[in-house]
Amino acid sequence: MRKWIVRIGLGVVAVMMIGAVSSYLFIDRELTRMYGGLTEPANPVVADAGTRDYALVNVSVLAPEGDRFLPDRIVVIRDGQIRAIGNTTTSPGEIPTLDGRGMYLVPGFTDSHVHLWESENDLLLYVANGVTQVRDMNSLPVNLRWRDEIEEGRIGPDIFAVAPQFATFGPMEGAFVGWVQHKTIVRTADQVDAAVKDYVAEGYDALKASSYLDRDGYIALSAAAAEHNIPLVGHLPMAIGLEDLWASNQSEVAHVEEFVKALDREFGGYSADTAEDFLAFVRERSDGVADRMIAHDISVTSTLELVDSFHRQKFDLNTELTAAKLTYENPGISEGTIITSRGMGWLPQVNIYRWPEGLDAERQARSRLYWQAYAEAQHILFEAFLARGVPILAGTDANVPVRVPGFSLHEEMEALQAxxxxxxxxxASATTLPAKFMASGTGEIAEGRKANLVLLRDNPLKDIGATESIEMVIVGGRALDRQDLDALLDSVRTANDNSRTVPIPVAE
Known part of the structure; x- marks a missing residue:
C-alpha cells in the first residue's frame, strides 16, 4: 500500500513539474512573440553595397552651425567616413559621383528614445526613414549582437545600448517583473554595484533608472555610474524628488513628462477637479526647474507626441490606429498579449492606454480632463526648457502605442515644430545634440565624421516636414537610394502581413 502511495505521490509531483515547465515555456514563447521575436524576418532585395568610395556633387550641405545650407558642394566619402568637403571647383578624383543637384544633405537622424526589443525588422524601418542612430532604452543581449552586426555592415542604425532599467520589487514580484519586463531587479546597494559591473563588462553604453527604483537604489546607482564613468539616464523614480535629481549624476531625463510626474508629487496629486490649480503650479515652477537643469548639465528627451496621444487613445483609439503607419508595426508588439498586466499591446482589445471596461460617461469625461491637463503640463515645461536653453533630444518611445519605429521621429519633429x-x-535635436551626448562621431557634415547622412528633395529649414522627402540614406558610407529604401519598407510590410494573426484597423 505504501508503495502505491509513494508512486502516486511521485506521479503527482511529476505531473506538476511537467505542468510548471510547460507553463513556463508557453509564457516565455508568448513573451518572445509579444516583443516581436517571432515575426517573420524581412528579406529586402537591395543593390550590392559595391564601392564605399564616391562623391556627392552639386549638393546643398547643411552648415556645421545648422542654420543654413551651403550650395554647390562636393562631399567625398571613403571607407564610411566623410573625407573632404569642397565647392564645385574641387575635383573629387577618380571615384564615382552621385549628383545631388537641387537637393539638401543633412546628417542622419537620431531617435533618442526607442525600444528595439526583439523586432529586428525595425532596423530596416529606421534606415528607410533616415534614422541612422537610435538610443535603445532597455537593451537586451540580442540588441548588443545587432549593434555589432551593424558595425560589420548589416543594414541598420547605429545602436547606443542602455542596459535593462533598474527597479526595486520584492523577491516574488521582482522575479516575475524581471522575467516578463526585462528589468534589472535590485534591493540593495551591493546588488546595484554587481549589476553595474556586469553591464559595463558586457559593453552597454549607459544605465537607466526606472520609475520603480527605490531612493536608496537610485543613490547607489548614481554612485556606481560615476565610479564606472558610464552615463545614468532614464526616469525620475517615484521614490525621489527633484532635489535628489540635482544631487545625482544623472545626465539625461528620458521624457519631459517625467517632470510633470515629479511636480505632481510635489503638488500632492492633482485630479480633474484640481487640474487648473496644478497647471498654475507647473507654470510657477517651470522656469526654476529649467534653470536647475542647465546648472547641472542635464538633457531631456522630448516624447511630446506620445504624451499628447494619451487622451486621444482613450477617447478615439480607432482614429489613432488608422492614422499610424500600423502596417509597418511589428504585429507581435501591436497584438500584444493578455498573459501580463503590462503587455505591449496597441490594438483595441489589448491597448495599454485604453479605458477600463465599463467606465461610465462621467468618469470618462473626468479622465479626459485629467489627461488633457497632463499633456498641457508637459507643454508648459517644454516651453520653459526651450526658452531657457535646456538641451532637448528628439525622441519618440518607439514601439510604445502608437509610435511606429522610424516614422514616429518625423511625427515627433512635426510636434516639436508645432x-x-x-x-x-x-x-539639432535630432542630429548634433544626440551625437554629442552619445559621442558617436556623427551629427555634423564635416571631415572625419562618420558618413551617416540623408539626402532630401526639399529644404527642412523652411519646414521640418521636408525631412520626409528622402531621396537617399547613407549609413556607414553605404548609399541606399529611393528604390532601395522602398524595398526595405516593402519587405517589412510583407513580413508583417505574413505574421499577422489579428486584422488591423484601416481608414474607411
Whole structure:
C-alpha cells in the first residue's frame, strides 16, 4: 500500500513539474512573440553595397552651425567616413559621383528614445526613414549582437545600448517583473554595484533608472555610474524628488513628462477637479526647474507626441490606429498579449492606454480632463526648457502605442515644430545634440565624421516636414537610394502581413 502511495505521490509531483515547465515555456514563447521575436524576418532585395568610395556633387550641405545650407558642394566619402568637403571647383578624383543637384544633405537622424526589443525588422524601418542612430532604452543581449552586426555592415542604425532599467520589487514580484519586463531587479546597494559591473563588462553604453527604483537604489546607482564613468539616464523614480535629481549624476531625463510626474508629487496629486490649480503650479515652477537643469548639465528627451496621444487613445483609439503607419508595426508588439498586466499591446482589445471596461460617461469625461491637463503640463515645461536653453533630444518611445519605429521621429519633429521649436533647433535635436551626448562621431557634415547622412528633395529649414522627402540614406558610407529604401519598407510590410494573426484597423 505504501508503495502505491509513494508512486502516486511521485506521479503527482511529476505531473506538476511537467505542468510548471510547460507553463513556463508557453509564457516565455508568448513573451518572445509579444516583443516581436517571432515575426517573420524581412528579406529586402537591395543593390550590392559595391564601392564605399564616391562623391556627392552639386549638393546643398547643411552648415556645421545648422542654420543654413551651403550650395554647390562636393562631399567625398571613403571607407564610411566623410573625407573632404569642397565647392564645385574641387575635383573629387577618380571615384564615382552621385549628383545631388537641387537637393539638401543633412546628417542622419537620431531617435533618442526607442525600444528595439526583439523586432529586428525595425532596423530596416529606421534606415528607410533616415534614422541612422537610435538610443535603445532597455537593451537586451540580442540588441548588443545587432549593434555589432551593424558595425560589420548589416543594414541598420547605429545602436547606443542602455542596459535593462533598474527597479526595486520584492523577491516574488521582482522575479516575475524581471522575467516578463526585462528589468534589472535590485534591493540593495551591493546588488546595484554587481549589476553595474556586469553591464559595463558586457559593453552597454549607459544605465537607466526606472520609475520603480527605490531612493536608496537610485543613490547607489548614481554612485556606481560615476565610479564606472558610464552615463545614468532614464526616469525620475517615484521614490525621489527633484532635489535628489540635482544631487545625482544623472545626465539625461528620458521624457519631459517625467517632470510633470515629479511636480505632481510635489503638488500632492492633482485630479480633474484640481487640474487648473496644478497647471498654475507647473507654470510657477517651470522656469526654476529649467534653470536647475542647465546648472547641472542635464538633457531631456522630448516624447511630446506620445504624451499628447494619451487622451486621444482613450477617447478615439480607432482614429489613432488608422492614422499610424500600423502596417509597418511589428504585429507581435501591436497584438500584444493578455498573459501580463503590462503587455505591449496597441490594438483595441489589448491597448495599454485604453479605458477600463465599463467606465461610465462621467468618469470618462473626468479622465479626459485629467489627461488633457497632463499633456498641457508637459507643454508648459517644454516651453520653459526651450526658452531657457535646456538641451532637448528628439525622441519618440518607439514601439510604445502608437509610435511606429522610424516614422514616429518625423511625427515627433512635426510636434516639436508645432510646440515652438524652429526647424534649425529641431534638426539639432535630432542630429548634433544626440551625437554629442552619445559621442558617436556623427551629427555634423564635416571631415572625419562618420558618413551617416540623408539626402532630401526639399529644404527642412523652411519646414521640418521636408525631412520626409528622402531621396537617399547613407549609413556607414553605404548609399541606399529611393528604390532601395522602398524595398526595405516593402519587405517589412510583407513580413508583417505574413505574421499577422489579428486584422488591423484601416481608414474607411
Amino acid at each position: 510646440a515652438g521649436m524652429s526647424p534649425a533647433e529641431i534638426l
